[in-house]
Amino acid sequence: MPRRIDLAVVSYGGVGTTFLMRFLKQYRRINRLTGADAFKQSPVPLLSANPAIRFIYVHGDPRLAAASLFRRGFHSVQSVTLRRWQPGVEAVSEDLTLDEYARTGVDVFGLREHVSNWYETYPVSGPTLFVRYETMHDHIGTILDFAGIPASERAHFPPRQTRLSQREALDPETAEGLDRMYAETAEYLERLADVEIRPQSTRSKRLARLQTPLYRSALVRQTRYEATRLARRVLPSRGDG
Numbered sequence: 001m002p003r004r005i006d007l008a009v010v011s012y013g014g015v016g017t018t019f020l021m022r023f024l025k026q027y028r029r030i031n032r033l034t035g036a037d038a039f040k041q042s043p044v045p046l047l048s049a050n051p052a053i054r055f056i057y058v059h060g061d062p063r064l065a066a067a068s069l070f071r072r073g074f075h076s077v078q079s080v081t082l083r084r085w086q087p088g089v090e091a092v093s094e095d096l097t098l099d100e101y102a103r104t105g106v107d108v109f110g111l112r113e114h115v116s117n118w119y120e121t122y123p124v125s126g127p128t129l130f131v132r133y134e135t136m137h138d139h140i141g142t143i144l145d146f147a148g149i150p151a152s153e154r155a156h157f158p159p160r161q162t163r164l165s166q167r168e169a170l171d172p173e174t175a176e177g178l179d180r181m182y183a184e185t186a187e188y189l190e191r192l193a194d195v196e197i198r199p200q201s202t203r204s205k206r207l208a209r210l211q212t213p214l215y216r217s218a219l220v221r222q223t224r225y226e227a228t229r230l231a232r233r234v235l236p237s238r239g240d241g
Contacts, residue, residue: 001039001048004029007147008039008046011058012114013078014065015133019158020058020143026156027149038225041081043114044218045124053126054146057118059192060133062111062185063178067170069109070098079108085218098170102177112185119192122215123201132194139195146197 001008007028011017017040021033031039039046046055069075076094083089092101092108101108119130129146131139137160144151170178 001031001046001050001053003048003050005031005039005048006050006052007054007056008048009056009058010040010042010046010118012062012065012082012109012111013041013074014068015058015060016136017058019161020056020136023156023158024056024147024149027153028147035081038084038222041078041114043082043085043110044117044214045122045128047219048125050126055124055126055128056143056146057115057128057130058133058136059115059130059189062182062189063175064166065111066101066107066109066178066182067098070101075101082114083110085214085221087217099174102174102181105177105181107181107185111182112188115185115189119198122212124198126200128198130192130196130198132189132192135194142195142197 007024008031009017009021009024018033021030021040024030025033031037033040035041066075069078073094075096075098076091079092080089118124118128127146129143131143136143137157140154140157141151144154144157
């Protein structure tokens with residue numbers, strides 16, 4: 001990650017990440033809201049040379065998160081984004097419907113793996129606040145304090161909104177299919193606290209993760225991506241002679 005970023009917000013999508021980022025960007029240098037920098041939904045903890053880096057990881061009901069991705073038409077791109085460092089990952093069809101997806105019984109987004117990668121599998125480069133989307137507004141003070149934002153700014157925190165993706169609005173058969181598909185993931189997330197701050201990992205643990213195939217693949221591909229972006233910025237176009 002660029003050293004200038006001092007607070008990164010991450011999630012698997014469909015859990016109100018963007019509205020939180022819009023608020024935080026007024027006070028802190030964060031990753032891009034659009035996810036164009038490949039940080040917003042990174043399936044593995046991010047590396048940073050900034051010693052003051054902090055992370056916020058948002059999680060929530062995986063069934064409603066998946067429904068939200070389909071409702072907004074993000075399911076195809078997210079099926080790759082959330083697992084992009086893994087070999088052989090292919091995007092699901094944009095024509096796939098939520099009803100059809102629920103009948104497959106296969107979580108193409110890897111939500112359980114995504115959150116566990118951040119929560120326990122890999123070391124993190126800085127303190128990480130894990131917060132549950134459904135109870136986020138009960139912990140605004142903790143979020144502000146963690147992000148280094150004055151408590152007086154609480155009044156400007158986005159108000160609680162009714163979630164557009166509701167289980168009751170789903171076809172009963174679809175809802176039951178999602179329940180079965182995400183039963184293990186939902187159980188895992190229920191064991192997490194509504195809000196929790198996990199400390200930065202030791203340097204030795206952070207270096208050790210670089211030896212894993214997943215991180216080596218991520219580093220190589222991300223380095224190529226950043227090099228290409230840099231080249232486009234500094235090299236003259238053909239029209240410049």
